[in-house]
Amino acid sequence: MLTILGNGAIGNLLALQCQHLQIDYRIIARSESPTEIHCQFSQQSPQHQATVLQPVYQQVTDSIDSDLFILPLKAYQIIPAIQQYKPQLNPKVPLVLLHNGMVDHQHVLQLVPDNPIIIATTSYGAFKHQADGVNITGIGATQGGWLRNSEDNLYFQGLFERLLPPCNWHEDILQVLWRKLAVNSVINPLTAIHNIPNGKLAEPQYRSTIMAVSAEIATLMNRLDLPVTQNELVSNCMAIVEKTAANYSSMHQDVQHKRQTEIENISGYVVSQGEKLSVSTPANSSLLEQIRKIETYYK
Ligand SMILES: NC(=O)c1ccc[n+]([C@@H]2O[C@H](COP(=O)([O-])OP(=O)(O)OC[C@H]3O[C@@H](n4cnc5c(N)ncnc54)[C@H](OP(=O)(O)O)[C@@H]3O)[C@@H](O)[C@H]2O)c1
Structure with a gap:
């Protein structure tokens, strides 16, 4: 049962x-x-x-x-x-x-x-x-x-x-979870903030944020003995952006329906791990703050 x-x-x-x-x-x-x-x-x-x-x-x-x-x-x-x-x-x-x-x-x-x-x-x-x-x-x-x-x-x-x-x-499920976290840390907040489907993230104006978010997570993963490069995380992420181009992310939908998002367990988790391991995470922190701000409008 x-x-x-x-x-x-x-x-x-x-x-x-x-x-x-x-x-x-x-x-x-x-x-x-x-x-x-x-x-x-x-x-x-x-x-x-x-x-x-x-x-x-x-x-x-x-x-x-x-x-x-x-x-x-x-x-x-x-x-x-x-x-x-x-x-x-x-x-x-x-x-x-x-x-x-x-x-x-x-x-x-x-x-x-x-x-x-x-x-x-x-x-x-x-x-x-x-x-x-x-x-x-x-x-x-x-x-x-x-x-x-x-x-x-x-x-x-x-x-x-x-x-x-x-x-x-x-x-080693942590490897898998962190790699998925890296994808979620890019796609979820960016699509929710800019009100776009996943595929739009292939446009050049999002590139520097995607690179910065992925670099911070790669540094954290390496500190945790989960070897990865920034390029691997960016390529994984862009492959999913392409594969799910027409989809709207769960965070996009949560924001559109004024529901609580999972941001604290995505970007929030990255930032808290950064604080714990003394790794600076300004790109993830910025996305976290932007989603928190959006959530305060509908609370
Ligand atoms: N839906 C998808 O397509 C999908 C795909 C992949 C991954 N996920 C992930 O899977 C997870 C679940 O997603 P979901 O879409 O199924 O969420 P959901 O529809 O919000 O389901 C969660 C359910 O659990 C209930 N619940 C929460 N705490 C409870 C408690 N203490 N006792 C009894 N019931 C409780 C909630 O009730 P209330 O309504 O009363 O809060 C709600 O009915 C999320 O992390 C999501 O990101 C979802």
Whole structure:
């Protein structure tokens, strides 16, 4: 049995996969708990047809004693959620932290000193247009790794990877997360600030900022023994800009809808790591401040 936290876009996608694969699951929802959720696929295929999810819920206060406890949450919701559910969480249950951006791993390890922990990130796409409707906008791939090992990593990996396949498992998940952070640190704030789709970042006026943001992150990564060059980070980023040229980033959409962004877990994380390691991060700091300012307008 799997426990999925929240009735969010990725949470509903996971529940839909469980329903499809006949995997027993429960959702813990703190807000609305619709009895039916209508699921649409942007790209239809025999496996991906419009369907109705009939979610199975458990009470917010019930104990969590399943095979996996999956937290498909905004990065800033992860630590508060672990604090909230820790009292009812069996210490043997592995957590799966499924989010963009970075959270403070030391804090997570301290909060749950015994539970095994998977960190995962996915390029699947989904959004909720209403409480009882979810659009699956992209079938992607997933990257995962262990922050704290379990007694049987392969068993738990097998359970999780059926939900968001294909899933690549990494010995050094931090390398993967930092490389993704580098891409997010460029694309998310710049597209949100300038109100542009990703592809516009190929225009020359953004080049110096992209170079500076990537240089700062490369310096930090090298300090953390995660070898990389500025050029590698810039090339990764520009490849994604090209591949997703017509897309609007999640931060762009959050700003357009006046929702809290994940900036504190993207540029904010880079700046805080810079302070910790005495690496100057003015380019990331500037993007952080600009997004913070935009957020204050709609608070
Ligand atoms: N959606 C995508 O296409 C996509 C793609 C790749 C990566 N990601 C990443 O995946 C993560 C999740 O994204 P998402 O789009 O699924 O976010 P989302 O739709 O906002 O889902 C998060 C859900 O978790 C709920 N939640 C938060 N804390 C909770 C708690 N303590 N107890 C119960 N429920 C709680 C939220 O409820 P409330 O509404 O009450 O806050 C919300 O329903 C993010 O880091 C995002 O960047 C998303």
